[in-house]
Amino acid sequence: MLPSFSYVTHHVGFCGTIKNSPSDFVVTEIEVPEQLQGVTRAEALQRTGEVLLEHSSPCLQQPRKLRVDPLALPAEACPAGASRPAEGDPSWAGGGCSASPNKNHHEGEPDLKPGLKENNALDSLLGKSMSDLLNKFACDLKDAWDLESTADSSTREFSLGPIPDKKTRADLHSAVRQKFPFLVTATKDSEMIVKGNADYRELCQLVTEKETSDFFKFLDAKLENSTFSFEPDGNKEHRKIVHHFISRKFGKLLETKSFTVTDVNDQPNMSIVVRFREKRWSRKRSAGGFQEKQDVYTAFTLQKENLETLEAISLLAAELGVLPSDFSYTGIKDKKAISYQPMVVKKVTPERLKEIGSKMENKGMRIHNIRLACQHLKLGQLKGNHFDIVVRDLKHHSHDDSSADLKKRISEAIENVETKGFVNYYGPQRFGQGQNVQTDQIGLALLNEKMVKAVKLFFTPEDTDDPVNDAKRYFLQTEDAKGALGMLPEFKVREKMLLRALHRYGVNHEGCTKGWLNIPHSMRIFYVHAYCSKIWNEAASYRLQIYGSKVVEGDLVFSEHDESFFLNDKVHVVTAPEESANKYSINQVVLPMVGHSIKYPSNKVGQWYHERLSKDELQMCKFRVSPLQLNIPGCYRPILKNIQNVSYFLQSNEEGIGIEDNYLNESKVSLHISFDLDPSCYATVCLREVMKCDL
Template identity: 25%
Template sequence: MSTARPREEDDQAAAPSPKRTKLDEEAKTGEDVEMADALQSAEAVPAPEKAVESLLPPSHSLLNAPNPVYTPDGSMQRIMETDVGISEYVGHDVPQINGIIKQRFTDFLVFEVDLDGKVIHVKSLDSPEPTKKDADSTPAESADTENKEALSKPEDSEAPSTSNASVVSNEPAKTEVAQDQTIQDDEPWPERLTESLKPFLSEEVIAQVKGLYLEGPEPPFVSDSGWGSRQSKDGETVDSSTATAAPQEEPEESGRGKRGRGRGGRGDRGDRGRGGRGGRHGRPGQREDKRKVLSDPISSKETRTGLHQAVRTLFGGKLETETDTTTPATDEGSRIVIKWSRSGGSGGRGGGRDRGGERGGYPPYIHFTLQKTNRDTQDALAHLSRSLHCNVKDLSVAGTKDKRGVTVQRVSLRRANKTVEDVWKMANGFGGRRTIEEILSKRGERGIRVADFNYRRASLELGMLKGNAFVITLRNVQVDSQDTIDRAMNTIKTKGFINYYGMQRFGTAAIPTHSIGLALLKSEWQKAVSLILRVRPGEHPDVTAARNAWLIDGDLDRALALMPRRVVAERCILESFKKQGGDTRNAMGALSTIPRNLRLMYVHAYQSYVWNAIVSERIRMHGAERPAVGDLVFDTDAAANDDGEAAVEGPDDDLVAEENKDDESAPAGRAPKRSRKPWEPPRVKVLGEADLDAHTIFDVIMPLPGRDVSFPGSTLGERYKAFLRADGLDPENFERKQKEYSLGGSYRKILHLPRELSWSVLRYTDPDVALAQADEDALLGFDAPAPDAGGRFTALQVRLTLGTAAYATMALREVTKTETSAHFQSGLTLASEDQKFRAGAEADADAEAEGEGVK
C-alpha cells in the first residue's frame, strides 16, 4: 500500500487560501499518491524536531507555504512551486485537468521568433553552397552581402583594366568566365582569383597571398604578448604563422610602453581600439601589421606592372603592391611585395568598424540555426566550441532555451578565418567521426544539429528576439469533458496567465539558487560557497563522489579529478582553492572565478523569487480581473517592450529579460550592447481611484527589487518591504561594494496574454510514439507523428506563442493545476498508466515470461 507524502499532510495542516480549497483537495488523488512512491527511493521524513538549518530564505515563513521535507541528513528533498512563491491561478474556477508535461523530448518543441516575427525552423541539413546566392535571404541577410559584392564588382572589369597585352594575352577568354562566375561568387576566395594570378606568381606564392587575404586586414591574434611578427636580426620580417613558436628577444616598437604608435595603434585610421594598443575593440595582442608576401624575382617590367594592376583590380584596393627595397635587385629581377592596404580601398583597412574584422572580404560573423535535444543552452554552446575549435565566448545567442525538450534557435559565431563550409564540416564531425552519408541520414551527435548558414556583420545579443513559439503535448490527460478543456484553454486565451518565473529559474537540484543569490546579496561569501558545494540528493554519482572527496575527505586533487567539467561553479571554486594552496578563507575570491553571468543568475533568481511571492500576495488580495488602488503601471506606452519588461539598469548593466535562465548565456562574455538611443529609466505611477477605469489588469506591473524601482502603494508596498527585511535586506539600499551585485531592478507585467493559441485533442496507446515531430527528424525522413484514433489514452496538444519574458510551463500550469517542477513531472511519468503500453515494456514482459518458462 502506498502512503501519502509528508508534504501532502502538511498541505492539510496549512490553512490554504479559500480559493484553493477545492484544488488542494483534488491534488490528493490516487495518482499523486502513486507518484510519491516513484519519487522517493529513500524514505523521506518530516523536518526533525531538533533545529535544522533551513536552506530557504527566512521570508519563506511569510509565504503561507507547507514546510519543506528533509531527509535524515538534513538535505532538502525537493523544491516545490510554493517554495518559490508560485501558488495562485487566474482560472481558479476551472476544474483541474490532469496531464503530464514533457514526457518525451518531442512533447516540448520550442522555436525562436526573431525580431522580424519569423519563426525559426531548420530548413536544410545539406552542406552550404557558397557559389549560390540565397534566393530566400531576408533584407538583413541581403544587406550583409554588400561586402561580398564590393569584392566582385571590380573583378568584373579585370580585363579592361589590365594594360599589358603580352602578359595577359589570354585574358579576353578568361574575362567571360570570370564575369559568368561573378554572379554566383559567394565564397571568400573564388577559384578564378587563383587562375588570374597564375600568369604572374608561382603556385607557392599564390597560396601565400590566399592565406594573407583570408586572414583579413587585422593581423592574427597570438598568445605571445606582442612579441611576434617583429624584425629579426637579419632585418627580415618573421612570418606571422611562426611568430608564436618562441618569443623574440625584443618587443616590437608599438608594444608595451609605446602604445598607439604602430600601424595598428590608436592613430591608425579605421582600426582604432581601446587602451592604446589599437585594433578593433582594443583586443589584446594587437600590433603593427608587418605581414607581407614576396613574389619570386620578376625580370620583365611589363610583367611587374601587370601584377601591380591585377592585384589592385582583383582585390578592389584591399591589397596593395610595391617593389621590394629591402633586398638589392639581381639579374633575375626585382621582387614585388603584396600586403594589406593601409588606406583601405573598398572594404579594406580603414573601411569602417563593421568590416574591420572581416576575413576575405566577408562579414566577421556566421549565423546558423541550432537544434538541440535535452541539452541546456550553455552546454550546447560548449559542445560547439569544442567542435569548432573556438572560444565559447565567440558564440552567442538571443535567448536561452529549456533543457528538456527540442529547441530551435539562431546562433552567431565570430568566425575568424572559418567559412560556412568549414563550420558545417567541423560541427558535423565530417572527415573524422562521420561521413557525408551519416551526417545526412542520422541525427546530430549528442543532440546537436546545425544548419542554415549566413554571413552577417554583427553578432547576436541577448534579447534580440520577439519570443518563442511552442508545440506542447500533454500526455495521459484525464478530464471530465471536452468542455472543461475548452474552458481552460479559453481562460488562457482571453484572461492570460500569471506571469510567474518558472521553476527552471530556480534550478532543478535540492539547493535553491535563490538562496545562493541571497547569500551573495548579503555578502555571506562562505555561506554561498557552502551552498554551491553541498551534496544534492539524486545527483549523478560522479558529482556526488567529487563533492564527498572534498567535503568529507578534504582531498582537493581527487575532487577536481572526479568533478565533471560541466559542473562549472563547483569546479571554479575548487580550482581557486587549489591555486590558494588549499586555503579556503578567500571565499569571495573563489566565487569571483565563477563566470559572471552564472553568478548573476543566482542573484536574479532571488529577485524572481521575491517577485513571484509578492505577485501571489497581490492576486490573493485583489484577484486577477482588474486593477486595484495602489497598483503600479507604466506612465508612458513606450516604457516597456511588448512583453511588459523594462529594466531600470543603465546601459552598462547586465539585466536582460529573457526566456528561462536569462543570464546564463550572455554572448561572448561581454556586456550586452544596448540601443544607441540615450537610455532613460521607465516612468511608473501608482494608480488611484480615478485611474482605475483607464487601465486593465494587463497594464499592472510589479517591480523586481533594486535601487531604482518604485514599490506598489497601499498595503502591498509595505508587505513587499517587510518581505525583504525578513531576509535581512534594506529595501532602500541595493548598492554593494561589489558593483556586479548592485541591483538596479526592473518591472514586469503580472499577467501575460499569449499572442497565438490553439489546441487539439489526440489519442494514442504507446507513449513512445511521437505525437509531434522535430525539424531534424522531418528532414531526415523519419516517420511522421502517428496519433491513434482508437488509442487508449488522451493527449492535449497546445500551440502557443509567447513573448521573451514568459514561461510556457506557467501557461500549462493554468490548465493542469498541477506542480510543474521537473522531479514532480518525472514522478507522474513513472506512475502513469500509459507506461504499461510501451512497446519496450511489452517486449520486456515477454522476455521475462520466457525466462520464467525456462526455469
C-alpha cells in the first residue's frame, strides 16, 4: 500500500482488482542476449571484467557444503555442518584416522618456490630493510599480545607498499603466512597490508601457541585429504569450546571430530582431529600431470507459482544438496504470480537438475531449458520484465461521474501513463505481505544492530490462526526455539534456519547474531534493502511535493544515458545556471538509495534525508553491519520511469455479452493488459498510476 504517495499524471482513472489468481499476473524476464555462450570461464571472467579479491585469510575462499540440522548433532560436534562425530569412532568417512599425540597428518608444509625459504624468501621479495621492518612489526605485535595490551594491538597495521605484480603478491602472501602464522595479509589497490590475526590470538587462549602455529600452517597449506591433530585433552568441556571455535571461524572450510588416542603415558585419551571438507561437484582436467578443478554451472529457466524467489531457491537447494548461495539470478519476482526467470546453479550438472523436475512440480515449480553455462548470473543483469496482467471487476471511482464512459476512462489512463510515465516507487511486495510487521522494520533493527529485536520482529505473528502464526506466537511467548521448530511446516525455510541456530546458541544478542548468519546472505540483506527502499519511496514523494516536475538546483541527474546507477562519477549536481536554462528534464533526475558510497542532493531533499535517518537513529550509520557481513554501498534510482510496448483489450466476464459502450457500466468487465518495464520497476506501481488507486 502506498497511501500518501504522489502521482505524475492527472487523469481520473478507475477501480479494479489484480492478482485474483496467479494466472492473472504472469511475469517473464527479458534476458540479456547470451553473448558469452560457448566461451571458457576464464574468457568470460575477462570479458565481464570480474576481479577476484586477493586476501590471505583462509576464510575468504571456503568451499561450501550443505549444512545439516544442528539439532541432530551432539553438543561436542562442530555445529556448522560437520558430519556427526562420535567419541572413540576409529574411522572417518573417506578414510581411517588414528590420531596420536603431537603428530599432525598434513605431511609437512608445502615447499615454497626456490629461494623463498624463511628469511631469505622475505628478503628477496621485499629487500632487506623492508623485511627487517616487517620482523620488527611482528615482534612488537607479539609483545603487545603477551602483555595483554589490547588498546591498539587489534588495529595495528603495517604496509609493505604497492606490489603491482600479482605473482609477487601471491608469493608474499605465502611467505608472510609461513613465517608469521599470527599475521594476515590483504591487498588493497595493489598495496599489501599486514596485521595481526585475531583468530590466531583467540585460539592461543585455548591451546598452546605451538599448536596454534601448527594449526594455522596446516590451514594455509590446504593440502587435500590432510588432517591435523590437537594434543590429547581429557577435559570434555574444553574440547567442546575448541570444537565450537573452529566451527564458528572455519565451519565452512573445516570439520572436527574427537578420537580416542594414546597419550605420552600410554593411557587412552581424547584428541580433536581436524580435516578439510570435501569439495563437491568438481570437474578435473589433466594437463601435463596437473589437475585443475572447475565448478560446473548449469543454466535453466525457473517457472514458479505462488512462491517467493528465495523460498523457491531454498527448496531447490535442499533437494539438490547444495547451498542457496550456489544459485544466482538477476532479480526477485512476485510471489502471487506465475513467473519465468533464468537462473544458474553451481556444482550441479544438467543431468542432476533434470532428475528433480517432477518433484519440484509438486512444490509449485517447473524447470525448463536446462543447459550448461560458463558463469553465474548477477543481480540486475537483465533487460527488463514482460507482464501479462488481468484487472478484474472494473468500475468507476466513487467520486467519479457514474454516467461517464468507463471505456474512455481506461483508454485515457493508459495513453496518459504511456506518454508521461509513472513515479518509480518500490512496490508493496518489497515490504512483505504482513500487516503487523513489514520487512523494512526488520531491516532497520539489523542496521541498528539490535539483533534480538530483529528476531522478535521476524517472528511477530499475524492475527490469524494457522500453523505458521501459531508457531511464531509460541516462540515469542516461550523462546522455545526447538518447540517452535517442530510446529512449523517444512516450506518455511527461513524460519527453520533461524530457529535451529537460536536453539543452539540461545535467544540473546550473540545467539541472534549467529541466527541471522545462519540465513543465506541474499536473505539477510533483503531486509536491509527493504528499509532503504522505504526511505527512497518517502524521499521521492517529498521531492515531487516540494519541487514538482521542475528540475532545480541541487538535484542529482544522470547527464548521459547509462545503466550504471552505482557510479558517483555518472551523477551530476544541477547548478543554478542549469536550472535557469532548463537544461535537464525530470526524467533524468535520480535519488540515492541510502548507503555508504552515495552523495545526497544539495537542496532541501538532501537535508530531508539526513533528518529522516536521524529519526531512525541512523545519523551515524556507516551502512556496514560487520557482524552479519552486510555491506550497503547504495545506488541511484530514477524518480520517473516509462512503460513500453503496451497493448490491451477489454473482455466481458459474462458469456454472450460483447464489449459495447453501453454495457461497460453495467456488466462485469476485465482489462487484459501487457507491457514491458525496465529492471527493478514494479508493475503494481505502474498500474497504480494508471488506475489512480492503491492495489
